[in-house]
Structure formats: C-alpha cells, structure tokens
Amino acid sequence: MTTSQSGAGTKGVPRADRERQILAAATTEFGRRGYEGASLAAIAQQVGVTKTLLHQYFGSKQDLYLACLAPVGERLIGAMRTAMAESGSPLDAPLAVLRAVFTALEGSREGWFVLYDSTQPPDGEAALAARDYRAAIDRLAAAGSAEVLRAAGPAGTAAGRPLDALDPLDADALKYAWRGLVTGLVHWWIRHPEQSPDAMAQRCARLFATAGSVFGRPPADA
16 A cells, blocks of 8 residues: 655645545445445545545555455454354344444444445455455354354254254355345445434344244244
8 A cells, every 4th residue: 555654634634534534435435336336536526635645645446445445344353253252142142243233334334335345356455355354254143143043943942952953054044144134234224324323233123023023923824
C-alpha cells in the first residue's frame, strides 16, 4: 500500500481522519456495488478529495479494497469467537453471535458484502484475502452449528448426544442456513438505518421464538 509519511491531511483535515473518511466511503461503495462496479472517482467525490489523492493514500483499487476488507474481517471473526466463548450454553450462542455480528458491523454495515463480494478477479490478492476470512467464519459457524445440534438434539430424541452421533450433513446445512440468514438480515438492516445492533438482536429473538413455535409443532398426522 502506498502511503506518505506526512501527518498532514487535506483542507485542514488531519490525515488520519481523512483516511477514516475514505475507508468509510469505500466500504459503502464496495459493499453496494461490488469490487468490479465500485468507482474510485465516486469514492473521492463523496469524501471531497481528488482521485489522485486517493491513490496517494491507498495505492491501487485492490489496495483500497484490502484496506476496507481487513478491519471488517478481523472484527467479525474476533466478535464471533468472543460471543461463542462467553455464551452460557450452545443454545445461547446463536443469538449471542448475531448480536456480536451486528455490533461489529455497526458503522460499516455494507462491510458484510465487501467480505462476501464475488466480483473480484478470482486469483487476485483481494479475492484470496476475502476467501480466507470467509473460510475462518465458516469454520466458526460449522463448529457452532454442530454444538447447537448436539445440545438441542433432533426432534423426537434426547439432547446431549455425542458429536459423532450427529448427521454431519445437518451441521453443514445449518452452517449454510446461518450464512444466508445473516446476509438477509444485514440487507434488511441497511434499509432500516435507525435499527441499532441491540434492536436487531431483540428482533431476531422474537422471530426465532415464533419460528420455533411453528416449526417445533408435531406434524398434523402425528
């Protein structure tokens, strides 16, 4: 990444503050339009700087993308690990992890879609870095899914079965369902900027309780 050693910014704005402004605008642009569709000129215009200065601060488009990706990926992985470790039980973990994800994304909600953007050149540094972060999140989601299934037990059986007694495809399917759920919720959250992370977590708790009462009912012919 190309940066100057000077601490001076532009138009009286300290360099560190200007860099934060650029990263915030770039995260929104990449998240909304994808790497391929994102415009450096649009980012520069939103911040009120020239495209030349953007390159001076962050280098190439790929360098700027990586500068947006890294903090999002690190925050999400750290938040998920902490939430899983501090949950009272595996059954408390899903809501705790969702709350942690919302909290980690607050202020840069489009960051989720920077992480899950598929428009980067497939063998480029940006795509490889995003793939590593997604793989780390998937590993956490897979471990959490297996623990939830073990603790809850499938319908009609006792909870607390050993992990090797689970159908591994159940845990894999639940991991994919979790990813899709978070993606859908973040889409909705972006359209409702007034909703705080706590409000989102509370909404999820209500929705999950309703879903549990519906899907947990025995079949009509049982």
